[in-house]
Amino acid sequence: MLTNLTSRIKVGGLRTIRPAAVGAKPDTTKFPVILLKNSTGATFRAASYVAGDFNEVWRYTVQAQEEAAFGYGDAKDEVNQGFLFVDTRTVVPADIDGVVRFVMEGAHGEAIPGGLVREEDSTRLDASQTDRRIMVPLPEHPLRAGEDSRLVLRIDPTATATSTLADSTLQIPVTLYRNASR
Secondary structure, three states: OHHHHHOEEEEOOEEEEOOOOOOOOOOOEEEEEEEOOOOOOEEEOOOEEOOOOOEEEEEEEOOOOEEEEEOOOOOOOHHHOEEEEEEOEEOOOOEOOEEEEEEEEOOOOOEEEEEEEEEEEHHHHOOOOOOOOOOEEEOOOOEEEOOOOEEEEEEEEOOOEEEOOOOOEEEEEEEEEEOOOO
16 A cells, blocks of 8 residues: 555655556556647747746646646657757747746646756757757656646847747647546
């Protein structure tokens, strides 16, 4: 009984998952997807981003009876993993350069221990939308965000800038788990 209780550790809406026992039936169905700026459950924040602060650009709220993790696939199999493309633009249009963070938050926006998934310079994230040789890989992260928790993209721009929804492009690899047992 104690082994079953410790096989899943919940931390503020996220949980780390240990591999299931050999022969055990999976309790979820896994779907690798690419979320866009306007995907169902996603919100793109076209606004003024202030330099010196990590401003929310995009968020995905995990739907009912789902769990979600940034990335998909395995780093050991490059062909199988997800790749990021993040191109935030101003109305000019011009790139908004800075440091981009991928974080997991609780349902009320609270920080989650271990929820900082990745931090990258934006110039690496918008280098190519199709060339995997220069795109930034994002294999599946081991933490899963639970129902109503959020996957969030934030940017600390090098200079204050106002983004536009029309000219910005996001492709965020995510693994969704449906009908997850609690």
